[in-house]
Amino acid sequence: MQPATTARILDGAGLARRLREQARGRVAENQGPAPYLRVLLLGENPASEAYVSSKAKAAAEAGIRAETLRLPIDITPAALLAEVARANADTQVDGILVQLPLPPGHDAARVLDSVHPLKDVDGFHPENVGLLHQGRPRFVPCTPAGIMELLAAYEIPIRGSRAVVLGRSDIVGKPIAALLTARDATVTICHSKTRDLARVCREADILVAAIGRPGFVTREFVREGAAVIDVGINRLSSLDDAPENLKRSARIRKALEEKGRVLVGDVDFDDVAPFAGWITPVPGGVGPLTVAMLLSNTVKAAGLRSDRK
Secondary structure (H helix, E strand, O other), X not given: OOOOOOOEEOOHHHHHHHHHHHHHXXXXXOOOOOOEEXXXXXXXXXXXXHHHHHHHHHHHHOOOEEEEEXXXXXXXXXXXXXXXXXXXXXXXOOEEEEOOOOOOOOOHHHHHHHOOOOOEOOOOOHHHHHHHHOOOOOOOOHHHHHHHHHHHHOOOOOOOOEEXXXXXXXXXXXXXXXXXXXXXXXXXXXXXXXXXXXXXXXXXXXXXXXXXXXXXXXXXXXOOOOEEEEOOOEEEOOOOOOOHHHHOOHHHHHHHHHHOOEEEXXXXXHHHOOOOOEEOOOOOOHHHHHHHHHHHHHHHHHHOHHHOO
């Protein structure tokens, strides 16, 4: 049950279906072999398993060959790098995805740096990061790419707008800031050391919340009529450690009683939705777009096959 809203709901799930159809159409038009995505998954983390399963299913529906290589959780760093090198050398593999987070003992940056930049469908290799920040992107990280598709689909003005990004991760915060800047928004990146955080966020026409704290963004952070993009995916099995504002939500309490768990974003949806102009739900907002853009990047990687050395 969703609360009454005045904000327009940004339907990421519906847009993701259309983007997956586009990817399937591009695959069908291709005269060569089907794009081939190899996913490296370490251990049996339930959240990672769920992500990989959804990616593999979506890939298959788009006509993309997706192989999940399940590696033991105690694999050595050298052995993991060897698996990446093997995928790099395999001429049939178009895209490589290393599922994060990695278990302790592995240097995630070193692993991601070892992926061939023309197979880096996550867009995390330094070469691809550099191209993005130079305004000539090759592979854009999937979540920021999906956010830009969502803003475009709903014709939310970007040029000349004030955008605030809450969170400075390499996966979401920094790349979405670069993409918004390239589209002529004036962008501020906020983080844990930002002074008077709520006041800064209230300046935003577009507020992107990617801080990893459930229900952190309340009405106090939002300018009336702003577009609020909630990147957070937080799994709650109880309200014991939840912030007080979420404990007051009858909707969340009911979901916990019925299902024993609930997904919430970084935005307190109940509090913000009656106040914002547009808002993404959790689930059904940004998450499905991340998978759709992974497929798009994989199809693009297949098109770059002849450029590999």
